[in-house]
Each structure stands twice: as structure tokens, then as C-alpha cells.
Amino acid sequence: MRSLADDLRRRDDEELSEFIRQRADAVNPIPADMSELASQASAAASVRYAIEKLAGPELRVLIALAVADQPASADVVLVPVEQQAELLRIVQRLWAIGLVWGPRPEDATSEVHVVTAARDAIGAQPELPATEVAGIDLSLRPITTSELPLANTLDGQGGQHALAAVTSLSTLAEHWSQHPPTSLKSGGLAVRDVNAVSELLGTDELTAAFWIEVAAEAGLVGPEDAASAKYAPTVYYDTWRLSDPGQQWAPVAAAWLRLDRDIDSVSGQTGDRLSVLAEQPGQAWRRELRSATLQLLSEVEPGQICEFPDLLEHLAERRPRARRDRLEVVCQSTLRESDLLGITARGAITALGRALVEPTVREEQLALTATAILPPVAEEFVAQADLTLVVPGPPSPALRRLLSLVADVESTGGAAVYRVTADSAARALGSGLSPADLIAELNTRSATPLPQPLEYMINDAARRHGGVRVGTTASWISSDDESVIAQLLSDPQAARLGLTRLAPSVIASTAPAEELMTLAASAGHIPTVVGADGESVPLSRPVHRSPDPARKDQPGVDDIFVVALTSALRRSELEEPAGVAIAAPRELPRMPTAATAQVLRRAQTQQVPVWVGYADNAGSMTRRLVDVVATDGGAISAFDHSHGRIRTLVLSRITGAVLAADIASADMDPVGTQDGSNSD
16 A cells, blocks of 8 residues: 555445544545545644544554654554553554554554654654653543432433423524514624523523524524525424424434534623624534533443533543643533533433434434433413413423413423413404304313303403404504594504594504504504405414525535445446446436425435436536435535546536436437437
8 A cells, every 4th residue: 555545445335434424524525536535634634633533542642653663553652461452442443534544453563654644733753762652551531420419310301401492492483483683784693683582582692692503503593585684484494393392302402513603702701792693614623522522421320420620621631632721611611502402411411412422323313312301292281260371391382382372471390381361362363363263272272171261351352352453455443433543643653653534433554554553552452453355364473484504414424425425436446437227318307406406315315326417518418327425505416427436516507307216118218328428
């Protein structure tokens, strides 16, 4: 072997896949072949990042190998006899992540080369005598722990926190669907918008900023459009909010794990204040040190806890190249944020956290674990004579929507209490429900018969409902009681709303109907909204939605991506492109970009070849058989069978796509297309 590229070519698929998982930054951008993969993995920045993730013993072994004459074997590292097996394991790990290359180390005499960038990064000097690195200790100090009080309640508390996290995100998104905040000219949200979320959720400013950032990272909220620059729930949120709490929690926890933004600075407590959701460069060290902190917590025995000072010292031992200030910042924020998500509780990791740090865990498995731990949701409430509705547990999404419509939150906790008032009953009737429908819906959800005072309040609100009518067309108010019209005209807001009396019982206005409803409500009336035909219609605020953002998953964390890239890289090393044995379709359908993207995602998920029509720079159309490796925004990376290498295709230039397996024999081209030169 002459280089890391030769080493990678000789690794089997399992070893190459493990390299891609461990060095995810080296496959971004996706390399076209093995040589490009080795080049990106040998770059100084990538190598430094890999070194920063080494624990103390691994770093000491790498330094010892780097100062020795190249190639070097594990024999040059002097360790106690009982640590010889651990030494070989460390050398094999350094080889697996590509910091050393050569034949796979099988014993202490196997020789390896330290990559040049690694020797430069650690400041190794080959002329230093080996005695300066003699006597290396490869052991880590045992984790200092103490007994955790009430350890059997840990997972239950974590489940409560996880459910509260899902509820907070739902509350935030529902509020923004009605009242979307507008972005600042410089980007991000104004402080008043963050404070509004803080007041809505009953949290401090930093926690409110955390929920906003996590919601954006998880794809639950985003910019509505470039023109309005408003933030609103995404289309994906409508699917997410109908899922079970465990299924809701899994993508949120995965989004937090990959979050690399500086949230601590949004509160202004760390110097320069940053705006929430503002453009800022990602800090990969935050993501890596967060994972290291969780991994360290998972090594603590169940029922034990590692206090923060000891946790920080053990983390420094496992990341000796990391700056101390970064370790402290990330360790503190990880404990605070993971507690909000139920990943930790009282400083100890929960079963949710242990499942999250599993290297091969998938979102579906995480959702199953969360479903088993999160407390069951309540589908019913207990109606009491004092007009309160007691929910014995967290309400289900359907129950929460009903309660938010007909009642106001009075207290939250193990059992939430909602109170029905005259205003909340009027709000429910204003949504379009009739009194009979509202009472029937409450009876369906109530575990006990509805008390008479509650029915009386709803019927009383119904009798007053409609005494004032607000038009939705030319914006008008009418009432059979002329004294009501006179009262509204004398209101201080009348001039601003441009009220004009058209008849003794009718007022016209240039203001929207929503503002006239507010005027009537402030005067003590419960208006009915009617359409141009005079029939009652529900008037609700417009629901805002933003398009789904592009997925932000880190390359290398998805098994489908790893397998597809491994296969594509392996085939790119063939001396001659393999002949296409799959007949081409006679004609490719022309499809919208969104439909094409769906077919390509299906091809990637199922790992099957797909025929695409592609327009080149000259505008001519060609048919290409490709295997999709990854999709990223407006482009895809795919192995092109006709060229025998991985290529980047612009999604907007793909005129259509069809899976090779979906082509019927009657639709096949008898000639076939092997070089991509035939046009549509």
C-alpha cells in the first residue's frame, strides 16, 4: 500500500461503512470515488476534527506512533503487560477511523502509517527519541458516582419531561399558526417575539429560545415565504401533531442531538446577544461534545449519578484536545437541555437517553422506546360543578384541541385544570359549533355527566350569541337594538375604525370584520358573524403554514446513505463501467419537480436503480440509469451507471424519473441505453 486511498480500496464493505460512519465530515460533499474520499479524509480540518474526538489513551497512542519512524507498529508504544490487548484495540480503532493506514492491524507487530495531517496536527517531531513516550498508561479513571435518591422514579420523571416537551412544541406551533412572528431585517426574531413565547410557555427567555431553535431544527416551524419573512408551522407539522407523543418525541430528540447552533448567546448572558433563528455559522464541536457528554452519562451504572464537577473532569479526560471553556459550556447546556427533553432527570440519564446514544438506533426504534416510557395520555376529563374540567393526566391532541376551544387553562401539572367561562363558551360558539353540538361533544369527552351550571352557561351564551351581527363582506354591524348601535358609535375606537351609520340598526366600517368583533366584545356583546347572504358563518383567524425545509441530517448517520455510498464507491473503482443490463424505457414521463423528488427518494430508500431524463448545459435530453446515494436540497448525488462514478445531478434539470423495476416489458427500448447518449 502506498496511501490511505489504497487502504480504503482494500477494506471490505463492513469496514468501509464503519469508516464512513465515524468520519461523516469526510463524505460532505459526497466524494466521486475512493481517491476523493481519501483526499477529503486526509484534509487538515477533517483530521483535526477526528483527533479532537479521541480519548486520552487513544491520543497518547497516536502521538507515540507519530513520533516513531514510519511505518510503526504497536511494539513502539511501551505499556504495562496487562494493557497489551487494550493497546491493540486502540490501534485498530485508529485504523478504522483512518488516522493510520496500512493492512488491518492483527497483532502488535503489524505496521501502520500515521497520516501526514495527523502528525502535523499533534505537532509530532519524528526525530524525538522514543523514550519520551515510554510508560504510557491506557487506563481511564473510574467514573466517580454517588447513589441517586429514588432511582426507581427516574424513567417516570423523564417520561413526564418528554411529554411536556412535546406539549410545549405543540403550543408554540399552534400559537404561531395564528400569530406568526415576522423576521427582523437582519434575520431572526425580535426579543419581544421570544418574550411572547416565554410568557406563553411559562418559561424563561433562554428556555423559550431553546424550544424555538429545536422546533426549527426538527422542521416543525420555518419561514412562511421570502416576501413576508414570517415564521409559521410547516406542512410537516400537520402530520407530526396527529402522531402519538412517543412518535412526536423521537424526531425532536434526534434534531436536538444534531443541533450545532449557539443558543446560550440569545439570552445576552454570554456577551454579544444573538437573535433567535438568525443566520449563524454552525459549531460542530457543540454537537460532538454533546454526544460525548451523553455517552459518558450512559456509562454510569443505573441508580448512580455523576455530579457536575466530576462529570466535567471525566469529560476532559475523554476529550483532552477540547478547550476547557467549551467543555464547561457544552456540559452545562447538555444537562439543562436534556432535562427539558426527558433524556436526563436529576442529572442522571434516563432510559430515553440510553436509547438515544445507541450508535445504530433508528428513529422508529426510538419512537417505540419513547411510547413505552411516556405516560399515557388522557382522552377524558372530569367536569365539576364549579365550571372546571379536570384532566387526570396529559390530554391527547384531540382533547387538547377541544379544551383550548371551550375553556381556559387554570393550572397544569399531574392533573391539568381548565375553566369554562362566558368568554370561552362564546369563543367555542363563534367557531361554528351550535350549543347542542358543543354540549354533545363535551358529553362525549366527559367521564361524568355534565353538571347543570355548565349547560346553563353554554345555553346562556347561546341566547346572547347573535345579538350583534358582524358582516364579512363590506364590514358592517347590525343590531335590532338601536341603543347598542349608539353605544358602539360612541366608543373611542369608532373614529379609528371608520364607523358610519347607514340606518338606525346598521353601521358600516372600512376595518376588517375581526376588528369589529373585538369592538363588540369589548362593549360586552357576543357577536355572530354572517356572510353576504345573511347566514351565520364561523370566522376564524387564517392558519399560517410554511413549506417543509430541507432535511438537515448529518451525512453518515443514516444507514441507507451509508450502504448506498459504500456500494457506489466500490463500483466506482471498477476499471471499466459495468454494462447496463437493465433495458431503458421507450419514453420517460415528464414530471413536476416535486413528483420527481418523490420517485428519487423512493429509489434511495429501496436502494434500487432509477431511470432519469436529464437536460445538459446545451439543452439536450439524455436518459441515465442511476443509483441515488443522497438528496440534498436542489441536487442529488447518484452513481451513474454509464460513467461508472458518482455524479451530482441538479434536480431542476431532471425532466422525469421512473424506477427500473416499474417499467413494463412492453415499454422497454429494445436497443437500450448504456452510454446515456440517446435522447428522449
